[in-house]
Amino acid sequence: MGLATCWFMNTVEAEAREVARGLRRRDPTLIDYLIQQYQYRLFRYLLMLTGSREEAQDLFQETWIRVLEKGRQYRPRWRFEAWLFTIARHLAIDFLRRRQPQSLDALQPAGTDRPLELEDTTSPSAFEQAFQGEEAASVAAALRHLPASYREVLTLRFHEDMELEEIARVVDSPLSTVKSRLYRGLATLREWLKDAQT
Amino acid sequence: MRDDMHEQALQLIDKRQVEGLSAQERDRLEAHLEECAQCRARAQANERALQRLRSLSVRVSPGLVKVTQERVHSRARELSEDAARLRALWISCALSWILGVASAPLLWRAFEWAGHYAALPNVIWEAGFVLWWLLPAGAVVALLTWQRQRAGRVDDYTNLPR
Numbered sequence: 001m002g003l004a005t006c007w008f009m010n011t012v013e014a015e016a017r018e019v020a021r022g023l024r025r026r027d028p029t030l031i032d033y034l035i036q037q038y039q040y041r042l043f044r045y046l047l048m049l050t051g052s053r054e055e056a057q058d059l060f061q062e063t064w065i066r067v068l069e070k071g072r073q074y075r076p077r078w079r080f081e082a083w084l085f086t087i088a089r090h091l092a093i094d095f096l097r098r099r100q101p102q103s104l105d106a107l108q109p110a111g112t113d114r115p116l117e118l119e120d121t122t123s124p125s126a127f128e129q130a131f132q133g134e135e136a137a138s139v140a141a142a143l144r145h146l147p148a149s150y151r152e153v154l155t156l157r158f159h160e161d162m163e164l165e166e167i168a169r170v171v172d173s174p175l176s177t178v179k180s181r182l183y184r185g186l187a188t189l190r191e192w193l194k195d196a197q198t
Numbered sequence: 199m200r201d202d203m204h205e206q207a208l209q210l211i212d213k214r215q216v217e218g219l220s221a222q223e224r225d226r227l228e229a230h231l232e233e234c235a236q237c238r239a240r241a242q243a244n245e246r247a248l249q250r251l252r253s254l255s256v257r258v259s260p261g262l263v264k265v266t267q268e269r270v271h272s273r274a275r276e277l278s279e280d281a282a283r284l285r286a287l288w289i290s291c292a293l294s295w296i297l298g299v300a301s302a303p304l305l306w307r308a309f310e311w312a313g314h315y316a317a318l319p320n321v322i323w324e325a326g327f328v329l330w331w332l333l334p335a336g337a338v339v340a341l342l343t344w345q346r347q348r349a350g351r352v353d354d355y356t357n358l359p360r
Contacts, residue, residue, distance in 0.1 A: 044256040
């Protein structure tokens with residue numbers, strides 16, 4: 001391990017320990033800082049998961065309240081963002097259960113490759129409104145056609161650069177399921193973007 | 199044979215993005231891409247798709263962060279007040295237990311005297327003494343159970359990703 005890598009690892013660990021200490025104290029100032037730091041990443045993850053800007057905003061607030069309440073359970077050996085996304089995911093699933101009690105079987109059971117089917121309840125332009133950038137419109141259109149579970153793993157892998165094993169732990173699914181969702185998601189995205197270009 | 203090579207190359211193109219390739223696989227793929235325009239186009243399509251996905255930046259409404267921070271502060275105050283109340287409850291429980299232990303011999307005599315005075319069988323006043331002792335503990339358990347139910351489902355986030 002190089003000197004720079006070693007220094008970086010030590011810095012990351014020290015920061016995680018500091019975060020854990022602050023969360024144990026339920027320090028709202030620390031959470032203010034974390035909200036500022038992770039706002040875009042958490043909101044993007046929730047948007048990918050729900051496909052709805054309004055729901056993502058509600059869940060964003062609830063996630064940070066839960067971080068405050070359950071902060072004592074955070075351990076410095078975990079990456080904070082993985083812990084944060086796991087909380088956000090649990091809340092999104094609870095939210096879906098409350099909204100659609102009749103569709104419980106649509107939730108992805110652990111250990112299967114069944115996609116998490118979150119109904120798209122808002123206007124078709126939810127992604128267009130939330131994303132910006134030169135390619136936003138065409139990518140947003142492609143994302144609308146992907147199941148939530150595919151969007152979720154795509155964002156964890158290609159936006160968050162998470163390792164496959166880490167993604168498997170966040171989404172509580174076997175590694176093989178994560179891989180298959182990534183392959184299918186990538187293929188669908190490629191085809192949609194190719195069609196959009198022609 | 200040629201179809202097999204294409205098939206393998208297509209798999210490796212996707213694998214490169216999803217799982218990463220070994221050095222051997224990378225060399226094999228690069229050699230194939232140099233001579234196969236069709237696979238090269240597929241590899242470029244993958245790259246473009248991911249580039250476009252990564253180029254998205256999310257727009258967070260400015261009020262959302264402020265509202266969230268205010269809610270967090272308000273909840274932190276509530277939790278702190280709850281903790282203070284709970285601390286007071288535990289302290290009073292501890293004091294009550296100490297006083298209970300200290301006064302137990304006197305209380306026993308009092309129950310015994312009252313039992314004999316009312317001509318009750320021994321088992322009745324002894325049971326009364328035990329109930330008198332259990333009452334505060336029962337009340338505290340009921341209060342804590344009620345508080346826990348009010349707080350809703352207790353989520354466990356202790357077994358999460360490293």
